[in-house]
Amino acid sequence: MDAQDPLERRLDALELKACEAEDLLDELNLTVYRQQQQIDALVRQLEALRALQTDPGASGAPRNLRDELPPHY
Template identity: 40%
Template sequence: MTEERLADLETKITYQEDLIEELNKTVFQQQQMLERLEAMCETLARQIRSLADAGSEGKVSNERPPHY
């Protein structure tokens, strides 16, 4: 009986080790994706600031459109 229980425990440990390895890979991939998304957000924020700065240069905020 103890031999069977020992084999069951070894099997469970093996499955747990495989699961932990798989979870570790998933977390690593998610971290890489998060870093890429953060870099993209930063790039987009810089572009938006640049466009906003370029668009506001030389314009008066209350200027009437040309068709008035």
């Protein structure tokens, strides 16, 4: 064994760690991208629900329960 072997092994180990870190970073980026897509979809749904709630002509508009009391009360 010469003096290059330990140095070469260390270099190989560092290259492997760098490749693993790069793969992990790509995986994390994809996860963040997918989560942002889900957040955007949820925001659009929330905005649609708010638009329905504020529209007085919408069938899903909140109603006052006092208006539904029988006339004898």
